[in-house]
Amino acid sequence: MRRALSKRDQHRRRKALKKRIAGLQETIREHQRKLSEEQKKAHPNQRLITYWKKEIRIRQKEVKRLQKRLLLCSSPRLPQSGNDSLSPEV
Numbered sequence: 001m002r003r004a005l006s007k008r009d010q011h012r013r014r015k016a017l018k019k020r021i022a023g024l025q026e027t028i029r030e031h032q033r034k035l036s037e038e039q040k041k042a043h044p045n046q047r048l049i050t051y052w053k054k055e056i057r058i059r060q061k062e063v064k065r066l067q068k069r070l071l072l073c074s075s076p077r078l079p080q081s082g083n084d085s086l087s088p089e090v
Contacts, residue, residue, distance in 0.1 A: 010073060013073050014070060014073050014074060017066055017069060017070045017073065018070065020066055021063055021066050021067060021070070024059050024062055024063050024066070025063060027059055028056055028059045028060060028063070031052050031055050031056045031059070032052075032056060034048075034052055035049060035052040035053065035056070038052065
């Protein structure tokens, strides 16, 4: 059983997640800019276009995953009273 995090640790975790999400979103914008520039060229490199699209998808997926984690960190947890699910019902 994991112990509950202190308020300070919860704040640090949320702050770290927000910072990571912001960094990924910045990377997504940068990749979208590069993709746009490549597509505007007279002879765009299709391998690069495919690469940037893949990179964007990967980063977007990671952002969604981290946002879910952030929601879980932010939601109040109910206190656990032992292993009630394992105890036999009488």
